[in-house]
Amino acid sequence: MTVTTAGTTAADIEFHYDLGNDFYALWLDETLAYTAAKWDGIPRDAPDATALPRAQRAKLDHHLDLVGARPGDGLRLLDVGCGWGAMLAHASGDDRVREAVGLTVSRAQYEFLAARALPGVEPRLESWEAHDPDRPYDAVMAMGSFEHFATAGMSRADRLDCYARYFAACHRWLRPSGRMSLQTIAYDGAADGSGPIGDFVGNDVFPTARLPRLSEIAAACDPYFSVVALTASAEDYARTLASWSARLLRAREQAEQLVGPEGYRRYRRYLRASEVTFLRGAATLYRIGFRRRDEPLRLSA
Ligand SMILES: C[S@@+](CC[C@H](N)C(=O)[O-])C[C@H]1O[C@@H](n2cnc3c(N)ncnc32)[C@H](O)[C@@H]1O
Numbered sequence: 327m328t329v330t331t332a333g334t335t336a337a338d339i340e341f342h343y344d345l346g347n348d349f350y351a352l353w354l355d356e357t358l359a360y361t362a363a364k365w366d367g368i369p370r371d372a373p374d375a376t377a378l379p380r381a382q383r384a385k386l387d388h389h390l391d392l393v394g395a396r397p398g399d400g401l402r403l404l405d406v407g408c409g410w411g412a413m414l415a416h417a418s419g420d421d422r423v424r425e426a427v428g429l430t431v432s433r434a435q436y437e438f439l440a441a442r443a444l445p446g447v448e449p450r451l452e453s454w455e456a457h458d459p460d461r462p463y464d465a466v467m468a469m470g471s472f473e474h475f476a477t478a479g480m481s482r483a484d485r486l487d488c489y490a491r492y493f494a495a496c497h498r499w500l501r502p503s504g505r506m507s508l509q510t511i512a513y514d515g516a517a518d519g520s521g522p523i524g525d526f527v528g529n530d531v532f533p534t535a536r537l538p539r540l541s542e543i544a545a546a547c548d549p550y551f552s553v554v555a556l557t558a559s560a561e562d563y564a565r566t567l568a569s570w571s572a573r574l575l576r577a578r579e580q581a582e583q584l585v586g587p588e589g590y591r592r593y594r595r596y597l598r599a600s601e602v603t604f605l606r607g608a609a610t611l612y613r614i615g616f617r618r619r620d621e622p623l624r625l626s627a
Pocket of ligand 1: 358359360361406407408409410411412429430431432435452453454455468469470471474475
């Protein structure tokens with residue numbers, strides 16, 4: 327089965343993620359989170375082996391806070407773009423969440439998660455556009471998937487339309503007063519992805535992906551959600567990428583066995599190019615908390 331999506335195609339997602347779970351496991355930390363960690367209070371000289379998983383778990387807890395999950399709540403959670411299950415594993419067996427559904431469009435990730443058989447967790451090989459749950463959720467999260475929802479060829483109007491359809495779907499899926507969190511990379515100092523770094527990432531790593539701007543997210547969510555929290559931290563992504571680069575460098579020999587010398591070099595360049603993008607302020611990372619509006623607002627155009 328091929329997953330159909332108007333955003334980054336399943337084939338392009340496979341080009342990136344389906345390089346093999348073992349390759350990513352070499353340089354991600356034990357949580358297998360593949361998005362920026364949250365480094366507040368973690369000293370620069372903390373040993374990498376414990377610092378990265380600690381920062382990743384701090385990020386996962388931050389998202390549970392953003393959706394208002396408290397001990398004993400037993401929420402029903404949707405993770406849109408669940409990757410290898412960092413949040414699903416963190417939530418499984420935690421009394422803040424009782425059941426969790428995770429969507430991915432990567433077959434390798436889906437098969438990995440199905441084999442993991444986490445209690446209370448249902449992985450699905452499905453795009454958000456096709457998701458039609460039979461019961462409402464208390465909370466919806468998306469970390470690192472929103473970047474894939476629009477594609478490079480879309481006009482600003484098309485992107486706004488696509489993002490608005492996502493927020494309308496989240497509104498439909500959530501119970502009244504339900505909460506949502508979003509973690510996404512966005513253009514900041516750069517108007518768009520033109521230039522050498524954008525070309526490299528767009529052509530060689532994530533074909534066709536197009537990042538949002540904050541103004542687009544704000545306009546698209548406004549009819550459906552009130553924003554209750556927003557932080558920006560380019561530093562969090564730059565430090566995460568530096569940690570991944572160092573881990574990949576240490577695992578060079580095994581990495582070359584799995585993806586070949588050229589695959590290894592491509593990933594080292596991609597991680598470094600992405601780090602520079604954040605250090606220069608061309609892109610940033612937003613973490614946003616939302617509360618569902620009871621009725622969508624009719625805003626004038
Ligand atoms: C960068 S990974 C992030 C994974 C995970 N949230 C984490 O923090 O480790 C992006 C994820 O988004 C998923 N994705 C991309 N487009 C999607 C779509 N249209 N519907 C659902 N998931 C999508 C990919 O399959 C992948 O699992």
